[in-house]
Amino acid sequence: MSTTFDKVAEIIAETCDIPRENIKPESHAINDLEIDSLDFLDIAFAIDKAFGIKLPLEQWTQEVNDGKATTDQYFVLKNLSDRIDELIAAKGA
Amino acid sequence: MRLEYFQMIDRFVDVDVGERLIRSVCTVPELSTVFEGHFPGYPLMPGVLLIECMAQTTGWLVSALSGFTGLPALAEVKEGKIRTAVFPGDELEFEGKVVHEGSGYAMGESKGWRKGTAICDAKLTYRIVPYPNPQFRQTLWEWAERLDFPLKEFSK
Numbered sequence: 001m002s003t004t005f006d007k008v009a010e011i012i013a014e015t016c017d018i019p020r021e022n023i024k025p026e027s028h029a030i031n032d033l034e035i036d037s038l039d040f041l042d043i044a045f046a047i048d049k050a051f052g053i054k055l056p057l058e059q060w061t062q063e064v065n066d067g068k069a070t071t072d073q074y075f076v077l078k079n080l081s082d083r084i085d086e087l088i089a090a091k092g093a
Numbered sequence: 094m095r096l097e098y099f100q101m102i103d104r105f106v107d108v109d110v111g112e113r114l115i116r117s118v119c120t121v122p123e124l125s126t127v128f129e130g131h132f133p134g135y136p137l138m139p140g141v142l143l144i145e146c147m148a149q150t151t152g153w154l155v156s157a158l159s160g161f162t163g164l165p166a167l168a169e170v171k172e173g174k175i176r177t178a179v180f181p182g183d184e185l186e187f188e189g190k191v192v193h194e195g196s197g198y199a200m201g202e203s204k205g206w207r208k209g210t211a212i213c214d215a216k217l218t219y220r221i222v223p224y225p226n227p228q229f230r231q232t233l234w235e236w237a238e239r240l241d242f243p244l245k246e247f248s249k
Contacts, residue, residue, distance in 0.1 A: 038168055041198045041218055048195055058197040 004051075005081040011046045012077075015039065025078035030071060053087040094119040096127045101146040102187075104241040108154065113191040115154040117240075119146065123181045138179035143213040144170055147203035151189030153237070155199045155219050157247040158191055161230055162221075165199060169218035176212050183207050197221050 005025055012029070013020040016039050029035045035043065044055045063069035073079055094101055107116040121138050128136035148167045155165040179185065186206045193200040198221060204214040224230055237244055 044195055045193055045200055054196055056196050
């Protein structure tokens, strides 16, 4: 399992007081872990700080609202971890 | 400071873009309908309005840093502390710092003082929501000028 996922899972467990063992790569942050949009801001803040990136939440929300993407693409944790890896790679490029 | 209109800030005295820091001052009015209820015969500045002072001070900086493209709506107050009582006539100072500018949100920290003594502090989360109409931005700019906010530094 990716180091990125482990770090994200730790952040979610600590921020939302969710048992770490309940947080799995296939978990959907909203549908499965029931994280609301306000708590997700705290998670985004912690992720931004931990990885030195800026999660493009506004862009993702727009894409979902426009029907160009599904929430699974950004909020299933293995996908979120992939997006984070992409942002890290783009930063270093 | 006009409590009934939630106009908490009298003017800004320092805005440091590089440090992401802002300072405001205000004087609690001697008379206000707020004090008729809070409390009869014992006028006391409501603690939630001190939170509002911190939220507005830091919120203006969030607005400016985002280029006045959206309204910073207060979403969360963490570790809010009201350290002492504040009364009519008190002269207050507030400081706000933006500690993180995220996508569609911002995190800040704020403190308040009276004559150098800490009166309140909190960590604040803002969602940046679209303005309700194009005129709203102009309204904010005019308001900012009345508060001595250095708009030119933030013009994009």
